[in-house]
Amino acid sequence: xxxxxxxxxxLSLKVGEIKEITPHPNADKLYVLRVSLGDKEIQLVAxxxxxxxxxxxxxxxxxxLENLEPKxxxxxxxxxxxxxxxxxxxxxxxxxxxxxxxxxxIA
Numbered sequence: 001x002x003x004x005x006x007x008x009x010x011l012s013l014k015v016g017e018i019k020e021i022t023p024h025p026n027a028d029k030l031y032v033l034r035v036s037l038g039d040k041e042i043q044l045v046a047x048x049x050x051x052x053x054x055x056x057x058x059x060x061x062x063x064x065l066e067n068l069e070p071k072x073x074x075x076x077x078x079x080x081x082x083x084x085x086x087x088x089x090x091x092x093x094x095x096x097x098x099x100x101x102x103x104x105x106i107a
């Protein structure tokens with residue numbers, strides 16, 4: 001299925017920097033992440049706990065879909081989505097090749 005360029009341009013993809021990681025209180029596979037987008041911080045719920053330790057994630061830059069409608073996931077609000085490759089044995093998060101300013105747009 002194709003989408004139009006107009007639909008694609010509605011996506012707000014930005015580089016975020018992980019500032020805080022907490023195990024989700026109601027799910028073994030999920031983390032609750034505080035992510036800086038430069039001018040603001042958002043909270044994400046991400047199913048990457050089996051693939052990454054909190055030590056590996058702290059300070060890491062990631063690609064975030066910022067304008068995804070917020071959802072409550074197992075009782076915790078998620079305000080966006082990090083992008084990852086779905087492979088076995090678990091997800092691999094997408095990261096910029098070089099360090100950039102948090103909030104930088106993906107074009």
